[in-house]
Amino acid sequence: MLLLREVPQYECLLERSKRYPELDPSAMEAFLHLLRTSSEVFEAFRTMLSRHELSQGRFTVLVLLNRDPETPVNLADLAERSRVTRATMTGLVDTLERDGLVKREHSADDRRMLLVRLTSSGRTYLDKILPDYFRRVTLVMSQLTPDERKVLVSLMGKVQQSLPAIKAGPLPKSTIA
Amino acid sequence: MLLLREVPQYECLLERSKRYPELDPSAMEAFLHLLRTSSEVFEAFRTMLSRHELSQGRFTVLVLLNRDPETPVNLADLAERSRVTRATMTGLVDTLERDGLVKREHSADDRRMLLVRLTSSGRTYLDKILPDYFRRVTLVMSQLTPDERKVLVSLMGKVQQSLPAIKAGPLPKSTIA
DNA sequence: CGAATATGGTAAGGCGGCTTATTATCTGGA
DNA sequence: TCCAGATAATAAGCCGCCTTACCATATTCG
Numbered sequence: 063m064l065l066l067r068e069v070p071q072y073e074c075l076l077e078r079s080k081r082y083p084e085l086d087p088s089a090m091e092a093f094l095h096l097l098r099t100s101s102e103v104f105e106a107f108r109t110m111l112s113r114h115e116l117s118q119g120r121f122t123v124l125v126l127l128n129r130d131p132e133t134p135v136n137l138a139d140l141a142e143r144s145r146v147t148r149a150t151m152t153g154l155v156d157t158l159e160r161d162g163l164v165k166r167e168h169s170a171d172d173r174r175m176l177l178v179r180l181t182s183s184g185r186t187y188l189d190k191i192l193p194d195y196f197r198r199v200t201l202v203m204s205q206l207t208p209d210e211r212k213v214l215v216s217l218m219g220k221v222q223q224s225l226p227a228i229k230a231g232p233l234p235k236s237t238i239a
Numbered sequence: 240m241l242l243l244r245e246v247p248q249y250e251c252l253l254e255r256s257k258r259y260p261e262l263d264p265s266a267m268e269a270f271l272h273l274l275r276t277s278s279e280v281f282e283a284f285r286t287m288l289s290r291h292e293l294s295q296g297r298f299t300v301l302v303l304l305n306r307d308p309e310t311p312v313n314l315a316d317l318a319e320r321s322r323v324t325r326a327t328m329t330g331l332v333d334t335l336e337r338d339g340l341v342k343r344e345h346s347a348d349d350r351r352m353l354l355v356r357l358t359s360s361g362r363t364y365l366d367k368i369l370p371d372y373f374r375r376v377t378l379v380m381s382q383l384t385p386d387e388r389k390v391l392v393s394l395m396g397k398v399q400q401s402l403p404a405i406k407a408g409p410l411p412k413s414t415i416a
Numbered sequence: 417c418g419a420a421t422a423t424g425g426t427a428a429g430g431c432g433g434c435t436t437a438t439t440a441t442c443t444g445g446a
Numbered sequence: 447t448c449c450a451g452a453t454a455a456t457a458a459g460c461c462g463c464c465t466t467a468c469c470a471t472a473t474t475c476g
Contacts, residue, residue, distance in 0.1 A: 066299065067322050084373035089380035092388040093280075099395040100277035103270075106405045117462065122243065138424055145244050150463060152426055174424040174471045196261035198405050203266035205397035211269040217391050218276040220382035228283045228379050294432065315454060327433060329456055351441045351454040 065101055069094040096221075103202055110198060114191050115161075119146055119154045124163060124188045127180040134167055134177035163187055242278055246271040273398075280379055287375065291368050292338075296323055296331050301340060301365045304357040311344055311354035340364055 070078075075087035104118075111121050122144045127135060141151035155178055158164040163184030169175035180188075203211060247255075252264035288298050299321045304312060318328035332355055335341045340361030346352035357365075380388060 067320055082369055082373055084370045086377040088385055088388050089377045092380050092391045093376045095392045095395040096277055097281060099398050100273055102402055104274060106402060143244055192259055193261045196259055199270045200263040200266045202398060202401045202405050203269050205400050208265055210394060211265050213390060214269045214394050215272045217387060218272040221276050221379060223382050224379045225279055225283060228375050
């Protein structure tokens, strides 16, 4: 995920909006700050995980399995909950299994399914990483008061509301500028 | 960029924090909402750009050059402002040039440098895409009032403040939980 | 019951980033 | 002045995700 390093000043956006009447400077400013900041946060965590030989995908799988370590989960479920394709999940589990952090088991109910279970060494490994991870999460939000955190969550909810429309095909030109 | 599809409920986070004392549920909740939402927004725009045969990287280069179409920019500057490595920028400009959207020119001042300029067809191409892009940006923020957008920008600023600390190596265990 | 369809997992190959190493050119100090 | 180090661009190869195509097994329905 990459984006501009510097977000343009509001005045620049205003200037650009003369050439592009569809450009709403206030919306663009919020948009750029949101995406730039979150991409930097994401990148920082990606870097931290890579120090433990984990990609975001591998880490997510371990975290999902760790929620209920006794209950193995099949690959398709893991893929869906991790937002990756089933093919990608095959690869993630391949490497996790190679490293001894998870293992595949045949399902008794459905012979198509393989269930993935966290091994004890996988659990140990994750427990070595999570405290540092959690401390970083706490730190990244440390400048926000409890109220501000609630506000952030609610703003994200409002952005979510618009997502289906954004994902649609070419937008009709709004009749109102 | 990928993350959990569903963000755990606050109660679940609270429950988890019993096992992991470093886990601050309120910080984690804000963190997960921020990253999930922005990754979905990012993905939606990625999809939209791919309909025009553009990756985020290719698009960013065109946008940067379009800010001042008469002034060509060297690859290292483009790379720095786009947050990609110079090697990646070489590849981006390769394909953009192959598609006739930009062209390389030798710098008169410094024989190491190549300056990249938007071609007229590149500019035309971009101008066909930008209105739709801007409309989507407006739409994604349409549920937020002007005040809420300002709040969002300021919250992102506060998150930015913590970034240097997050990017550092292993965190010392805070003396205060 | 048996065939069409759906679903689970995998393989092969693509794409867009990255790192590392190389070559060309510039610059600054002994 | 000229050499050591910086900087510009590129090449080669890696990695993590994707898409597409495939086979095995389940399920549904005529």
